[in-house]
Amino acid sequence: MLGVAFGSIVSGSAAFAQAAPVQDQAQTQTGQSAPEEGLDDIVVTAERRSENLQKVPLSVGVASGDALRAFTAGGDDTLLALSGRVPGLYVESTTGRIFPRFYIRGLGNIDFYLGASQPVTIIQDDVILEHVVLKSNPVFDVRQVEVLRGPQGSLFGRNTTAGIIKFDTNKPTNDFESRASASVGSYGSVSLDAGVGGPLIKDLLSIRLSTLLQHRSDYIDNAYAGVSQDSTATPRKDAMGGFDDRNVRVQLALTPGERFTLDLSGHARWYDGTSTLFHRGALKKGSNDVSAEPRNTVSLDEGNDNPQSYNTYGGSARASYDFGPATLTSITAYETTSGFSRGDTDGGAGANFPIRGVANGFGQSQGQIRDLDQWSQEVRVAGTPGGRFNWQLGGLYFDNRDITDFYQRTFFLTTAARNPNNWVRLHDVNTSWAGFGQVSYELMDKLTVTLGGRITEDKKRTQLLKTVQNAAGVNQYPTNFRRDVTLKSTKPSWDASILYQASPDISLYSRVAQGFRGPTIQGRSAVFNSDFSTANSETILSWETGIKTRLLDNTLTLNATVFGYRVNDIQLNGNDVNGNGILFNGNKAEAYGMEAEANWKPVPNLTLGAGLSLLHSAIRDKTTEVQICALNNVVVCTPSAPVRAVPGAFGTTYLVKIDGEPLPNAPEYNVDLTARYDQPLGNGGRAFIAGDFNIQGYTRFVLYKTKEFTANGNFEGGVKIGYAAPDDAYELAVFARNITGEKNLKGVIENYMAAVFNEPRIIGVSLSGKFR
Secondary structure, eight states: OHHHHHHHHHHHHTTOSSOOOHHHHHTTSSSOOOOTTSOOOOEEOTTSSOEEGGGOSSOEEEEEHHHHHHHTTTSOOTTGGGTTTSTTEEEEOSSGGGOOEEEETTBOOOOOOTTOOOSEEEEETTEEEOSTTGGGOOOOSEEEEEEEESOOHHHHOSSOSSEEEEEEEOOOOSSOEEEEEEEEEGGGEEEEEEEEEEEEETTTEEEEEEEEEEEEOOOEEEOOOEEOSSOEEOOEEEEESOEEEEEEEEEEEEOSSSSEEEEEEEEEEEEEEEOOOOBTTOSOTTOOOOTTSOTTEEOOSSGGGOEEEEEEEEEEEEEEEEOSSEEEEEEEEEEEEEEEEEEOTTSSOGGGSOBTTBOOOEEEEEEEEEEEEEEEEEEEEEEOSOSSEEEEEEEEEEEEEEEEEEEEEEEETTTTEEOSOOEEEEEEEEEEEEEEEEEEEEEETTEEEEEEEEEEEEEEEEEEEEEEOTTTOOOOOOTTSOSEEEEEEEEEEEEEEEEEEEETTEEEEEEEEEEEEOOEEEOGGGGGTOOOEEEOOEEEEEEEEEEEEEETTTTEEEEEEEEEEEEETOEEEEEOTTSOEEEEEOSEEEEEEEEEEEEEEEETTEEEEEEEEEEEEEEEOSSOEEEOSEETTEEOSOBSSOOEEEEETTEEEEEEEOTTOOOTTOOSEEEEEEEEEEEEOTTSOEEEEEEEEEEEOOEESSSSOBSSSEEOSEEEEEEEEEEEOGGGOEEEEEEEESTTOOOOEEEEETTTTEEEEOOOOEEEEEEEEEEO
16 A cells, blocks of 8 residues: 555655655745755754754754744644654644644554653753643744654653654844744634844843744534533533633843853743544444534533643753863753643533433543642763764753542443542652763764663652542542552663765765663553553664755755664553553554655745655554444444454453554655745745645554544645745735645544544734844
8 A cells, every 4th residue: 555655646746756854845834935046954953963964864854943833823733733744743632732642653652641651752942841741832932843753762761762853942142133923813813923032231141032822712512402410501602612822931041151051941831722522423333434524513411611721830941061172061940730621531412322222321531630840950961063073971860740630420321320430649750860872983084873872760650649439429449459550660772873975965874773661650540440550661673774965056955764663562552341441561563664855946936845754564463452442332333353242340342453453643654745936026025825735644543443443645735825025024924724624534532433623724814024
């Protein structure tokens, strides 16, 4: 199937058989076009030092801040908007804007548990954001996004078996400068992304203030009329779907001399909105067609219209001193958050979706972080870059502690039975320390070898603090189940790469890397009176080989990478025979594929780009079985593998084996195409038209194969038409996101045949500018 997909993509994209760097794609969406005679250099910090992208011996995808702001002009989530825009990167969420899940080269984690770990680490301004809620912190006034594909364990640590996403914001400068992007659009959507800064004391102290304000009005109707478990409800128009996301950041840069710098940063987020809406019954047995389901209407009998609210605060101090031969850097950071998400977990009124003619009950859940605190301290020393030999050494200490409440209510009308234990409080502690180093040496002219290594100890502990049975108010958790679980793992990570500079415009590289994801504990099972589930560390060994080129007098860049990896003891998520969500280790998973990026400026006023990723992945485990789609002892979907029936506490459970199945949320291919044409005007300004288009190949949402829980050919397009003033002083444009109004399937709840959709079409007007 990959071969067919590749052939169709090549024929469909003509000159762009291979894909484009998103850094330059960004310029097809904004007023900041590339130099008239060629393309800009791209500088990255993938190896903790500034380097030209074309000379970095690993696969890095780059998106500029202008690109990201263009994709989110309609108020879209700043993180979800990256999905598919960088080859190999996929992002999704079934828990609203608060809990995005990231996948690089198909490797990620579909678990929605608040304590879940992910194999993709998020780093903002050199600060690790580990907890799933902290990873949702929006990026704004951002300068550049770097996606480092493959294990990054040497320099960036555990839980990077898939890679990292690195955000670098605009920093304070010694001269006044500011920028702002504002837009208004459909459904009352409003977005403002702005930053302003300059010197407070010339050559000594500078400041930058940044903000992101996003709003959307409620636009989804709740059509339910009837009796829920608690109350009587009437239909309500515009009951949910909106949000208010308010963010602010202040940065100070102190430069008392040429050798010492101190950067201080503080930020805050206040978010109120709607958690993910599940459209119950949108999927019909035997088909993944959701065209008949209305996007803007649901029928929820529980969940109080799915509210979601979080407040997050954080700060960091980055101090650096240049000793001459080496530079010492210290990064101290703190993050804290609290809030909740509530939702109708079965996606609709149980009485409205009977099984065998019998109403099947109500259900809702709530996850609440009462308090979360994350501390991190990194110290590293690096030799002065340049010359044939470069080196760096460092250490990291990480500490995350949170207290989380989980509430789950299920009421079965057929048996008048209530879930006996539906409220628990958990205390999670995750500590980690590491020592790391990297050396790079030019063995001979044009040939450079890089070696990196790290030793990491990762320790996790989960305690059950309290359980309450809602009706009687008594503790029901079985005495033979564990209430306090600790896991610890100490493992090495390493990488080795070689870069050959065949010419000033062509680089060849190969890289081998090993990394690991720390052990994980899932305490959510306690809400169902079940024991904690755990998974030991997973390890990955990967390889990649690539080429990076600049051609045709610097008017064409063409980069391509082939890769493969094996994950041993892969951490997976499924359900047990009683229907409880559990965490477990599979035997292994294997994958191979390619990514390619291209950007072409055939004439000064036209910039074209394309991005392509191809992936084949497979779980290798001949014994593991997972629970499939069943409700009230009825299989509601069409699994392709043989089904085994097992009696359980809540009726019969149906299991299938997953050997040979692809990883979930791992698209077989993804294509991103962009174009921009600028028409110079007599006053020195430009009229322009820009467009972008993304198509996603076959994607499985669950661990097992069915006809229903898949997507194939999802696509979205955007267009922007406007005027850019002389010297890019400002830009005024009309835009459309999801211009064709596609209703794409993005996630599912299996038992209830429930669907999650993409964002609606947003049409609006934008104004952006820079002032110096």
